[in-house]
Amino acid sequence: MSKTVLTVDDSRTMREMLLLALQDAGFNVLQAEDGMHGLEVLKGRSADVIITDINMPRLDGFGFIEHVRRDTTHRATPILVLTTESDAEKKARARNAGATGWIVKPFHPVKLVDAVRRVSG
Amino acid sequence: MDALRQIFFQECEEQLAELETGLLEIQSGGSDPEIVNAVFRAVHSIKGGAGAFALEDLVRFAHVFETVLDEVRKGKLAASEHVLAIMLRAADVLADLVRVARDGGSVDDARIGTATDELASLSGAPAAAHGGASETEAEEEDFAFTPVAVAFPAFDEVATEPEPAVNEFTITFKPHASLYSSANEPVVLLRELERLGEMSVACDVTEVPLLTDLDAEGSYLAWTITLKTTHCEDDVRGIFEFVDGDCDLTIEGTAGVSAAGEDEIEALLRRIREEAEAPVEDAASETIAVETAVIEAAADEFSSTDEAVAAPAPVHDAKLAIVPAEPLPAAQKAEAPKADKAASGEAAQQTIRVDLDRVDRLMNLVGELVINQAMLSQRLAEAGLSRSSDFATGLDEFEQLTRDIQEGVMAIRAQPVKSVFQRMPRLVREVAAATGKKVRLVTEGEGTEVDKTVIERLADPLTHMIRNAIDHGLEKPEVRAANGKREEGLVRLSATHRSGRIVIDIADDGAGINRPRVRAIAEDKGLIPANAQLTDEEIDNLIFLPGFSTASTISDISGRGVGMDVVKRSIQALGGRVSISSRPGEGSTFTLSLPLTLAVLYGMVVTVGDQTLVVPLTSIIETLKPKPGDVHGFGGDSRVIALRNNFVPLIDVGRELGYRTQIVDPGAGVALLVESDGGAQSALLVDAIQGQRQVVIKSLEENYGRVPGIAAATILGDGRVALILDVDAVVAGARNGGLASDNLLALAG
Numbered sequence: 074m075s076k077t078v079l080t081v082d083d084s085r086t087m088r089e090m091l092l093l094a095l096q097d098a099g100f101n102v103l104q105a106e107d108g109m110h111g112l113e114v115l116k117g118r119s120a121d122v123i124i125t126d127i128n129m130p131r132l133d134g135f136g137f138i139e140h141v142r143r144d145t146t147h148r149a150t151p152i153l154v155l156t157t158e159s160d161a162e163k164k165a166r167a168r169n170a171g172a173t174g175w176i177v178k179p180f181h182p183v184k185l186v187d188a189v190r191r192v193s194g
Numbered sequence: 195m196d197a198l199r200q201i202f203f204q205e206c207e208e209q210l211a212e213l214e215t216g217l218l219e220i221q222s223g224g225s226d227p228e229i230v231n232a233v234f235r236a237v238h239s240i241k242g243g244a245g246a247f248a249l250e251d252l253v254r255f256a257h258v259f260e261t262v263l264d265e266v267r268k269g270k271l272a273a274s275e276h277v278l279a280i281m282l283r284a285a286d287v288l289a290d291l292v293r294v295a296r297d298g299g300s301v302d303d304a305r306i307g308t309a310t311d312e313l314a315s316l317s318g319a320p321a322a323a324h325g326g327a328s329e330t331e332a333e334e335e336d337f338a339f340t341p342v343a344v345a346f347p348a349f350d351e352v353a354t355e356p357e358p359a360v361n362e363f364t365i366t367f368k369p370h371a372s373l374y375s376s377a378n379e380p381v382v383l384l385r386e387l388e389r390l391g392e393m394s395v396a397c398d399v400t401e402v403p404l405l406t407d408l409d410a411e412g413s414y415l416a417w418t419i420t421l422k423t424t425h426c427e428d429d430v431r432g433i434f435e436f437v438d439g440d441c442d443l444t445i446e447g448t449a450g451v452s453a454a455g456e457d458e459i460e461a462l463l464r465r466i467r468e469e470a471e472a473p474v475e476d477a478a479s480e481t482i483a484v485e486t487a488v489i490e491a492a493a494d495e496f497s498s499t500d501e502a503v504a505a506p507a508p509v510h511d512a513k514l515a516i517v518p519a520e521p522l523p524a525a526q527k528a529e530a531p532k533a534d535k536a537a538s539g540e541a542a543q544q545t546i547r548v549d550l551d552r553v554d555r556l557m558n559l560v561g562e563l564v565i566n567q568a569m570l571s572q573r574l575a576e577a578g579l580s581r582s583s584d585f586a587t588g589l590d591e592f593e594q595l596t597r598d599i600q601e602g603v604m605a606i607r608a609q610p611v612k613s614v615f616q617r618m619p620r621l622v623r624e625v626a627a628a629t630g631k632k633v634r635l636v637t638e639g640e641g642t643e644v645d646k647t648v649i650e651r652l653a654d655p656l657t658h659m660i661r662n663a664i665d666h667g668l669e670k671p672e673v674r675a676a677n678g679k680r681e682e683g684l685v686r687l688s689a690t691h692r693s694g695r696i697v698i699d700i701a702d703d704g705a706g707i708n709r710p711r712v713r714a715i716a717e718d719k720g721l722i723p724a725n726a727q728l729t730d731e732e733i734d735n736l737i738f739l740p741g742f743s744t745a746s747t748i749s750d751i752s753g754r755g756v757g758m759d760v761v762k763r764s765i766q767a768l769g770g771r772v773s774i775s776s777r778p779g780e781g782s783t784f785t786l787s788l789p790l791t792l793a794v795l796y797g798m799v800v801t802v803g804d805q806t807l808v809v810p811l812t813s814i815i816e817t818l819k820p821k822p823g824d825v826h827g828f829g830g831d832s833r834v835i836a837l838r839n840n841f842v843p844l845i846d847v848g849r850e851l852g853y854r855t856q857i858v859d860p861g862a863g864v865a866l867l868v869e870s871d872g873g874a875q876s877a878l879l880v881d882a883i884q885g886q887r888q889v890v891i892k893s894l895e896e897n898y899g900r901v902p903g904i905a906a907a908t909i910l911g912d913g914r915v916a917l918i919l920d921v922d923a924v925v926a927g928a929r930n931g932g933l934a935s936d937n938l939l940a941l942a943g
Binding site for chain 1: 205242379606
């Protein structure tokens with residue numbers, strides 16, 4: 074059974090890019106437009122991997138990760154954060170919040186799939 | 195890829211609008227930190243997308259812009275008037291860069307350079323010269339942003355090329371508890387390692403305590419891995435990238451190992467492995483004996499899914515460590531069936547994009563449905579069936595449903611005027627800069643909704659009218675100061691819903707219309723006879739005449755070959771009206787009144803002669819039955835009707851449209867009191883009222899041509915075609931001696 078990836082990003086362009094790359098690699102893709110929306114999606118279903126942006130309205134990536142990690146259903150779900158710059162501070166904050174790994178934007182589809190595989194097996 | 199590009203540029207437009215709206219909100223005193231965040235995100239998103247498409251100019255500029263916004267966001271830079279002015283100009287440059295990226299062409303390098311320097315001066319960063327000089331990139335150290343062109347699918351590109359030399363690595367890997375809590379998974383990492391080559395693994399379970407002392411979230415296992423691979427150390431290290439700092443990791447390697455060396459290492463490793471395994475057997479087997487049942491119970495107790503995976507329990511022996519069950523806990527699978535229902539939780543703000551053609555086709559079909567339903571109702575009435583019969587009741591429901599569907603479809607097409615209004619701040623800035631005037635634009639009622647087509651066709655007239663308001667309406671700052679006004683002129687753009695129409699005001703607090711000058715120009719150009727008796731209102735309306743232009747020189751701003759006549763025509767084509775009110779020294783207000791939809795209207799069906807006409811309900815104030823004593827002759831054929839201490843002109847619609855020539859007795863007909871342009875009242879005399887109904891508008895112009903006094907046509911329930919009256923044109927025509935006559939306002943129309 075193919076794995077499901079939840080992508081959380083307020084940019085439609087980014088969501089579509091993730092969708093194309095992940096679908097091409099055989100993943101099912103769920104989408105959310107910000108952290109709050111992401112949590113709503115996770116109320117009803119599980120994901121094998123979550124990819125989230127950091128800068129988002131309503132609930133940003135850090136807050137989203139913290140919420141997911143507090144939720145017993147999803148606390149073991151690997152979360153990759155999208156960072157635009159290879160910004161050490163943001164990476165560290167994301168890791169403290171419970172992020173599993175990161176993807177540096179702009180990403181190459183191969184690198185993306187590689188990172189997803191590296192956390193989900 | 196093209197589709198992705200299109201999405202990107204669409205999104206850019208949305209982000210640019212967001213950016214501008216946000217900056218203006220901050221300028222007008224908005225202090226909500228979320229506004230600054232939204233503005234930052236807008237630029238950030240554009241940069242992110244641009245990076246993926248390798249649009250380097252855009253990335254570069256967005257980056258500088260973003261840096262400044264980030265400082266504002268962090269409170270390091272105050273959003274002063276000066277800072278905002280620079281950012282607004284930067285927003286314009288960014289918008290141009292986006293457009294150039296999409297449509298080709300080029301943006302003036304000097305402009306980008308100036309904007310970049312201005313931004314850089316704010317953030318205290320060294321002025322990054324546009325053009326990407328190497329020093330620029332070196333200085334901007336956080337600009338670690340290498341655009342990568344995305345090509346889908348391009349998975350074979352990174353396919354690993356076999357390297358000739360065989361490396362052998364000994365890896366020791368001891369996760370910390372934090373590795374598990376961030377959902378990293380040693381099994382997954384080991385499996386990734388295995389992909390690199392031939393691997394053997396030894397698991398160290400010596401630290402696993404007795405079950406009673408076991409912390410479910412603790413970390414007790416360590417692994418020693420021997421890997422023979424063609425990959426280099428960096429590749430191996432790369433696998434542990436995400437867990438760096440969350441584990442003790444050593445990687446030791448020998449490149450191009452010889453056969454003898456290999457043996458030695460093998461032997462050494464075997465020894466290490468044996469040492470690691472030997473003392474463990476007992477401890478481990480003891481623990482594991484109770485594991486299955488108890489660990490499950492423990493896992494339940496924690497009602498969590500990850501402990502079972504993270505805890506050392508499933509590891510019976512070192513080799514098994516790399517082949518445990520799929521790390522997808524049963525608990526998660528059990529959740530799955532709920533998934534579809536729970537999607538309702540996503541309903542928050544979902545939108546879909548639909549091709550406009552589909553909506554229009556639906557709209558047309560609904561129009562036909564409405565006509566069809568009306569026909570059925572009429573047939574039913576003609577057949578003499580009782581209104582209380584089941585058939586009639588069903589039909590009533592059908593009528594209600596049809597109306598609901600129609601409203602639903604129209605709501606799909608309705609959009610807030612915001613999309614047009616938000617283009618205006620930039621226009622105002624540009625025109626203000628070009629004319630040397632100080633202008634503040636205030637917009638109100640941006641959320642007012644109207645049909646998409648109306649919105650689209652509003653952009654040009656509004657642009658022109660705002661240009662005019664600044665160029666011709668507002669005075670220069672020094673003139674204003676001399677007249678005791680604020681130096682900064684005010685242009686107010688507002689939209690409201692009023693009696694089934696949308697009313698848009700474009701008001702300025704400038705000098706007002708210079709009537710003597712307008713009059714002189716009109717005489718000069720032969721548009722009116724010299725010495726013509728004109729009211730102020732009539733003089734103001736002269737500016738709508740074709741070929742009229744008050745600008746003494748064709749300025750770059752207003753004079754682009756279109757005059758107010760074109761504005762008026764395009765508004766009329768939408769079923770709208772334009773009116774002016776102006777006070778010398780205080781300013782002018784242009785008012786546009788437009789229908790909310792171009793598809794239907796509520797009308798009163800009336801009989802005139804042997805014709806059936808529809809009068810839009812929005813223009814009717816009341817209907818009255820004239821008594822013979824109320825109607826008075828007023829020179830020639832003109833008549834007025836007395837109405838509550840007031841006299842209003844009585845217009846015989848039949849004569850006006852040429853259906854009859856003789857004067858009819860007003861007492862035999864019905865008068866419809868209507869309000870037309872500028873609020874003047876008139877009474878329209880018709881023969882009889884048939885009823886009120888909603889009618890589907892069918893354009894007459896497309897099929898037939900423009901007819902004075904007639905706005906459009908419709909199909910009634912009985913299949914007859916009825917003409918929809920253009921009330922303003924009829925009233926204006928009557929005031930000026932008939933629709934057909936070659937008069938001033940007909941010219942203007």
